Amino acid sequence: MSELAAQTAETTSTVREPVIRFEEVTKTFDRPDGRGEFVAVDRLSFDIGKGEIVAVLGKTGCGKSTMFNIVAGLIEATSGKASVIGHNPFREFAFFRGKIGIVFQGDRLMPWRSALDNVRLGLQILDCEAREAEAKAGRWLERLGLSGHEHDYPHALSGGMRQRVSIARAFAVDPEILLCDEPFSALDEMTARDLRAEFVRLVRQNEKTAVFITHQINEAMEIGDRVMVFHRPARIAYQARLTREMGAADRETVRSEIMQVLAIDRADDA
């Protein structure tokens, strides 16, 4: 590990104002064939500070999405402690209403709702007044370049447009934390690049904390203030902080180190 990454690891263990904290979190699942269980997340510990954008890298099946689901409160850790804003995301269901926004891998738009109504969904769940919800949803669609498509149903929109709607839906509830699970992986490179830039701009502008899962090194380095690389089962194999002041050479060093870590994983598979 380079000096750069080592320094970073030290800083991240003492993150000030941690918004997301994992302490020795383990998640196991029963095997479908009934023969024992498999470990998806293995004693994972990390802190993510307020306003940080953390990109999580790892091979398919390394437990990134399981970690994501634990943070989102969709599943509960088998052991260890996962806390988000100081609370248990799985147990304290109502506390997190409106505090976490998620952009999924697919757009997950409700086909029976127009673009505007899809963006309004979270606001309706949060009991936002109808006129205000419509105005907010409309503003977010406008910010994401979808003016004129408010009343289009998802089937009438392109893949990129649909993903924009899902980003608008996540931002519209003004969450403190944004979780993104490979949101641009199904899009063509040009659209993905545009949306990435747009996403980072929105996260910074609105001072959100974001966890961005990806399997692309370039995407992780483009988006993250910090990159965490997971081994399988999920535990941190490497992490590095990426600053705007960082030179090309330093970035290249981080990139090659990430590649080395991922290559070790590939060799393990073989």
Place this chain on the structure above:
Amino acid sequence: MKNTRTLRILQAAVSMLALAGAWQILSYAFPPFLFPPVPAIISRTIEILITGSLLSDVLLTAWRIFAGLFGAFTVGGFLALVIGQSRTAENFITPVLTFFQGIPALSWVVFAIIWFHGIEFRVWFIMLMTTLPAFTFQILDAFRSMSKDLFEMTMSFRPSRTKLFRYLIVPTILPGILTAWKVNLCNAARVVVVAELVGATGGVGYELLKQQQLFDMAGAMAWTLQLVLFVLIAQQTINAIEAWTLRYRAVSERAM
């Protein structure tokens, strides 16, 4: 698209005219109590429609069908949601419904006549019991086909149970509910006639029994047509509701 629709209507009209033509030809070869001429059937049909006391029998049957279906839909929908959320409930309820499904409609008619005195309750009970399993299983299927992705997405906003039901479950099961209504409407129309034939003193089934006793084929056909007409109108109404509520569905460019 408009031309295709016109063509479809024309083709349907031609096939119905061919059927009426074949009947008319048969009416020349057989006595009227077997095959009455088409104009006689039409005139009896119109007579029923314009005579208040006769039309009330048609409306009574229609009311019985709707009351029975609505009861089965309400109970079936509730059972489907309970089964859908609890494996234990499924283990208890499904065998009973499957058992009910195997009981012929006529048996329910006999049971109802033995158990109950009130005619309306009898018919309602028969309608309920014969259409309940189908409603339950169809709504359950729709509930189970709910997208896991959409469920997770909705849950990420942490909705209350009521909001989850309103914003996700109802729109998800709506197509299944409409299909269940369409399928059960035809079943109910058949069952209600049997129920009225044996256990009622009014309605299309009862009138059919009278026509049979009078050996009046034109009358029997005319009353049957009332029921067919009612089913067609109800089906078209459901189709219109379906087209409106499911208007979001993508239309293939080739179909345009």
